[in-house]
Amino acid sequence: MDFTYDDEQQALREAVRGLLATAYADHEARRRTVAEEPGFDRALWGRLAEMGILGLPFSEDDGGVGAGPVEIGIVCQELGRVLAPEPYLASVVHAGGLVAALGSPEQKADLLGRLSSGELLLAAADTSPGGRWTAEPDGVRASVSGDAWTLDGVADPVVGGESADMFVVTATLPDGGGTGVFVVDASAATVSGYATADLTRAASVTFDGSAATPLGEAGRDLADNVATISDLTRIMGANQALGVMQSQVRATTEYLKSRKQFGVTLNTFQALTFRAADMYVELELAHSMVDWATMTIAGGDPDAVAVAADRVGLQVSRSGRHIGQEAIQLHGGIAMTAEYSVGVGTAHLTVLEQWLGNAGHHLTRLSERVDDHELVEAI
Amino acid sequence: MQLELSPTDAEFRDRMREFFTSKVPQEIRDTVLEGRHLTRDQIVESQRTLNAEGLAVPDWPTEWGGQDWTDLQRHLWHEEMQRAGVPLPLAFNASMIGPVIAQFGTEEQKQRFLPDTASLDIWWSQGFSEPDAGSDLASLRTTAVRDGDDWVVNGQKTWTTLGQYGDWIFTLVRTDTEVKKQQGISMLLIDMTTPGVEVRPIELIDGGHEVNEVWFSDVRVPGDLLVGEPGQGWTIAKFLLGNERVGVAPVGATKRALATLKETAADQLQDPLVRARVAELENQLLALELTALRVVAHSAGGEPHPASSVLKLRGTELQQAVSELALDLAGPAALAARADDDSPQEGWARRTAPTYLNLRKASIYGGSNEIQRQIISRTILGL
Numbered sequence: 001m002d003f004t005y006d007d008e009q010q011a012l013r014e015a016v017r018g019l020l021a022t023a024y025a026d027h028e029a030r031r032r033t034v035a036e037e038p039g040f041d042r043a044l045w046g047r048l049a050e051m052g053i054l055g056l057p058f059s060e061d062d063g064g065v066g067a068g069p070v071e072i073g074i075v076c077q078e079l080g081r082v083l084a085p086e087p088y089l090a091s092v093v094h095a096g097g098l099v100a101a102l103g104s105p106e107q108k109a110d111l112l113g114r115l116s117s118g119e120l121l122l123a124a125a126d127t128s129p130g131g132r133w134t135a136e137p138d139g140v141r142a143s144v145s146g147d148a149w150t151l152d153g154v155a156d157p158v159v160g161g162e163s164a165d166m167f168v169v170t171a172t173l174p175d176g177g178g179t180g181v182f183v184v185d186a187s188a189a190t191v192s193g194y195a196t197a198d199l200t201r202a203a204s205v206t207f208d209g210s211a212a213t214p215l216g217e218a219g220r221d222l223a224d225n226v227a228t229i230s231d232l233t234r235i236m237g238a239n240q241a242l243g244v245m246q247s248q249v250r251a252t253t254e255y256l257k258s259r260k261q262f263g264v265t266l267n268t269f270q271a272l273t274f275r276a277a278d279m280y281v282e283l284e285l286a287h288s289m290v291d292w293a294t295m296t297i298a299g300g301d302p303d304a305v306a307v308a309a310d311r312v313g314l315q316v317s318r319s320g321r322h323i324g325q326e327a328i329q330l331h332g333g334i335a336m337t338a339e340y341s342v343g344v345g346t347a348h349l350t351v352l353e354q355w356l357g358n359a360g361h362h363l364t365r366l367s368e369r370v371d372d373h374e375l376v377e378a379i
Numbered sequence: 380m381q382l383e384l385s386p387t388d389a390e391f392r393d394r395m396r397e398f399f400t401s402k403v404p405q406e407i408r409d410t411v412l413e414g415r416h417l418t419r420d421q422i423v424e425s426q427r428t429l430n431a432e433g434l435a436v437p438d439w440p441t442e443w444g445g446q447d448w449t450d451l452q453r454h455l456w457h458e459e460m461q462r463a464g465v466p467l468p469l470a471f472n473a474s475m476i477g478p479v480i481a482q483f484g485t486e487e488q489k490q491r492f493l494p495d496t497a498s499l500d501i502w503w504s505q506g507f508s509e510p511d512a513g514s515d516l517a518s519l520r521t522t523a524v525r526d527g528d529d530w531v532v533n534g535q536k537t538w539t540t541l542g543q544y545g546d547w548i549f550t551l552v553r554t555d556t557e558v559k560k561q562q563g564i565s566m567l568l569i570d571m572t573t574p575g576v577e578v579r580p581i582e583l584i585d586g587g588h589e590v591n592e593v594w595f596s597d598v599r600v601p602g603d604l605l606v607g608e609p610g611q612g613w614t615i616a617k618f619l620l621g622n623e624r625v626g627v628a629p630v631g632a633t634k635r636a637l638a639t640l641k642e643t644a645a646d647q648l649q650d651p652l653v654r655a656r657v658a659e660l661e662n663q664l665l666a667l668e669l670t671a672l673r674v675v676a677h678s679a680g681g682e683p684h685p686a687s688s689v690l691k692l693r694g695t696e697l698q699q700a701v702s703e704l705a706l707d708l709a710g711p712a713a714l715a716a717r718a719d720d721d722s723p724q725e726g727w728a729r730r731t732a733p734t735y736l737n738l739r740k741a742s743i744y745g746g747s748n749e750i751q752r753q754i755i756s757r758t759i760l761g762l
Contacts, residue, residue: 002381003673070380253760273756284689288669295382314662366658375638376661378668
């Protein structure tokens with residue numbers, strides 16, 4: 001049992017942090033980037049590709065690097081730290097994860113190779129309008145005629161969908177066949193992009209007889225696989241949220257030390273420093289759970305990963321609400337402004353939570369399992 | 380980053396689990412697991428069983444019965460004991476005065492006290508808090524005045540847990556009133572049978588007799604019972620309280636209590652709201668346990684990690700929260716707390732109100748949770 005990063009992992013963190021600092025040295029840079037098309041920094045995306053970060057999760061045969069979950073988690077934490085709007089979680093982790101898990105060798109080599117090199121942007125279309133978090137969404141239906149598959153329906157929100165070249169779509173198979181996963185060229189769909197609450201981009205994507213290619217073997221029910229990739233994405237999303245929370249606690253601490261009111265710095269007031277202490281407690285608990293869930297992935301058991309995703313999802317939702325709200329309150333009015341990073345961080349935590357699964361969702365799932373075990377084993 | 384225990388540590392954990400569940404008497408473990416009160420004899424018997432196997436005082440230097448374990452192994456030992464319902468070695472002996480004497484005591488004090496402290500042939504009490512010196516411990520007023528080779532002690536200590544069983548008491552006393560208050564404090568070891576020592580019970584809100592007042596009236600203490608140097612008491616107290624904080628988050632015992640509650644109140648587990656409370660608590664306990672493991676992994680040289688304040692703060696909150704859930708599941712049966720043993724109400728339910736009330740102490744002792752917030756905001760966040 002070991003909760004420490006090795007030297008290579010530390011070096012990866014430093015390298016990613018250094019690269020992100022060139023694009024997002026301050027919050028103003030992020031503000032400028034999200035205000036313009038495509039809502040993220042394409043030059044930075046290219047440099048992430050050159051550094052091997054986009055191919056991190058994928059095997060070397062498919063043009064990737066073949067790194068493990070801890071390394072991917074480190075990247076997500078660093079992206080969270082600077083509120084980077086790049087669609088790494090949506091495109092690489094989620095959509096790329098689906099291709100890696102389900103694609104044929106040819107599909108993987110093609111799609112993951114181009115994703116890793118930065119040529120191709122993917123987005124996972126797996127949520128129905130008004131839908132919740134399910135591996136069996138009913139917003140998009142698949143039909144087949146001979147060997148030709150087509151999709152009809154709407155997926156929304158499709159995170160990272162506005163700029164995607166291709167969608168990885170979760171759709172209902174004909175004749176109660178379950179859930180299939182298809183690749184659809186963006187030109188075959190109608191994409192209506194929008195900014196989310198944290199000013200990153202998503203889209204409403206409409207399929208109308210859109211030509212689709214099954215990922216892997218056609219017509220098989222893939223709901224379990226879809227659920228597992230969503231769970232992996234949740235755990236990486238928790239890593240990203242951890243980075244956001246670390247920044248918020250740091251910023252709040254610095255602010256309390258420097259901001260003066262009534263002629264003294266705010267850290268003079270115990271009513272404030274105690275609340276900062278409680279933020280730190282929440283941060284440490286979240287950090288522990290994120291490390292644990294990330295390490296659980298390496299065990300390779302989908303059921304264990306599902307439970308870990310719910311556990312870390314619940315903890316990070318609770319910690320994120322606490323830290324995100326307190327960070328704004330302890331700063332005061334400045335954190336209500338779009339030009340200051342702290343409040344935008346809270347918006348980002350909000351988006352991550354409602355995208356990947358909120359506390360109520362995870363708690364419901366964990367509640368269903370309380371009599372599966374006598375007590376919860378950490379190791 | 381790796382989740383699994385190494386083969387060595389896994390084997391170590393199995394060995395602990397095997398010993399605790401097979402060698403410590405079932406009756407004692409059941410008493411702990413069901414939340415009933417242990418007798419003095421049971422506590423002594425359990426500690427002697429552990430000590431005979433070298434498992435009572437692993438934190439001590441090896442020459443005095445300690446074990447050359449890693450921090451993780453110490454953590455596993457501690458968790459497995461709680462999980463099995465083994466009473467933890469008496470904290471006043473094992474975690475407090477033992478390490479203090481080993482660190483600051485004379486060779487003669489070590490020889491005289493450490494073996495009997497490990498085996499619980501001496502039952503130690505703690506004489507720190509006073510009526511006007513709680514969280515502000517350095518304000519203590521009990522005095523010790525030199526008279527020849529002896530010290531003469533006058534004053535009053537309070538919140539002396541299980542003082543009614545005590546053979547000896549380690550005290551913080553003021554030996555110099557002329558210097559800054561922290562610098563005038565010394566530690567004295569006092570035989571509780573000495574004339575002038577009087578123990579008076581304090582009844583608590585749970586109806587139990589757990590803590591006491593201890594009064595000192597012209598108590599004559601030989602000079603060789605001062606630990607360290609005169610004026611070194613505050614340094615020693617900080618060393619001792621740092622150890623106290625590490626062991627004070629009873630994650631294993633709280634997990635065990637929740638597991639037992641799921642079993643005893645199984646019929647109520649069909650209520651979705653109850654299930655949600657259980658699931659939330661299990662998750663919070665997991666996060667705390669993992670934090671304890673992270674702290675263990677990062678602590679070096681036996682110094683408490685600053686984040687151990689997180690463990691104390693959160694650990695006691697969760698201990699209290701589980702007791703609240705138990706109370707809520709007991710419902711009206713909780714009223715029968717002080718009914719006779721032939722009450723038709725179930726025993727676990729009858730114990731919930733006293734336990735809930737008793738555990739309000741947990742966020743007060745061991746450095747109150749407000750003191751822990753102070754440590755976090757000052758030491759960790761630099762505020």
